[in-house]
Amino acid sequence: MRKVSFGAGAQFWAVFVVCGHCALCRCSAAEADFTAARRRMVEEQLAGPGRDITNRRLLAVMGRVPRHEFVPTDYRAQAYDDHPLLIGYGQTISQPFIVAFMTEKLEPKSSDKVLEIGTGSGYQAAVLAELVSNVYTIEIVEPLARRAEADLKRLGYTNVIVRAGDGYQGWPGAAPFDAIIVTCAPDHVPSPLVDQLKEGGRMIIPVGSAGDQDLYVLRKKGGKVEKQAVLPVRFVPMTRRKETVPQP
Numbered sequence: 001m002r003k004v005s006f007g008a009g010a011q012f013w014a015v016f017v018v019c020g021h022c023a024l025c026r027c028s029a030a031e032a033d034f035t036a037a038r039r040r041m042v043e044e045q046l047a048g049p050g051r052d053i054t055n056r057r058l059l060a061v062m063g064r065v066p067r068h069e070f071v072p073t074d075y076r077a078q079a080y081d082d083h084p085l086l087i088g089y090g091q092t093i094s095q096p097f098i099v100a101f102m103t104e105k106l107e108p109k110s111s112d113k114v115l116e117i118g119t120g121s122g123y124q125a126a127v128l129a130e131l132v133s134n135v136y137t138i139e140i141v142e143p144l145a146r147r148a149e150a151d152l153k154r155l156g157y158t159n160v161i162v163r164a165g166d167g168y169q170g171w172p173g174a175a176p177f178d179a180i181i182v183t184c185a186p187d188h189v190p191s192p193l194v195d196q197l198k199e200g201g202r203m204i205i206p207v208g209s210a211g212d213q214d215l216y217v218l219r220k221k222g223g224k225v226e227k228q229a230v231l232p233v234r235f236v237p238m239t240r241r242k243e244t245v246p247q248p
Helices: 007-046 056-062 073-078 096-106 123-129 142-154 191-195
Strands: 085-088 091-093 113-117 134-139 160-164 177-182 197-209 212-221 224-233
Touching: 007 056, 007 096, 056 096, 056 123, 073 085, 085 142, 096 123, 096 177, 096 197, 096 212, 096 224, 113 123, 123 134, 123 142, 123 160, 134 142, 142 160, 191 197
Parallel strands: 113 134, 113 177, 134 160, 177 197
Antiparallel strands: 085 091, 197 212, 212 224
């Protein structure tokens, strides 16, 4: 009978198990770090003095949505810091406070259908997806649209529909919308977006040239639009396609 030695195999499996355990530990530690950073973000940047975000549903959602999953790997360590981050193609993911401020001013309801112009990383869409019924989001930079779509699907956001296209034209085929949020700055409020807003609907949009922008809240009442400036801001400009054909 042949004598079988388990020494080398046992050593191999011991090393494999130890290495696997270390990898799991590192992964768990990283997730714990992100969870703690998210909690600090909510407590200090959103609900803290001078910031005063008070919507409890929104605070709970922003304490849950994994912002680090929507930024490039090189910036993940800064995902919960109090500033915007580059996401490629000259675009940014907004500062967490701005995301919270705009979302709170939009007054999202669980039954709402919301249009977002400027998908970017997909983070704002993810926050909205946990607060409303459906999110339609448009991004003019196609690689960003595809990346955001893939990340949103990977993370289980099934009530978000992403389109690559010119946001100025809105999404006529899905209109009307209960609310519209615009995360890039045109020099005027696009009339197609006003037309696609429901009676009683709300829109939040930055308007103005670079260095001189204000965030406006619009409300549609009796077919007319009430407009109120709520915050000076700095957003990337809204870009247009040279030959724009309205999409259905």
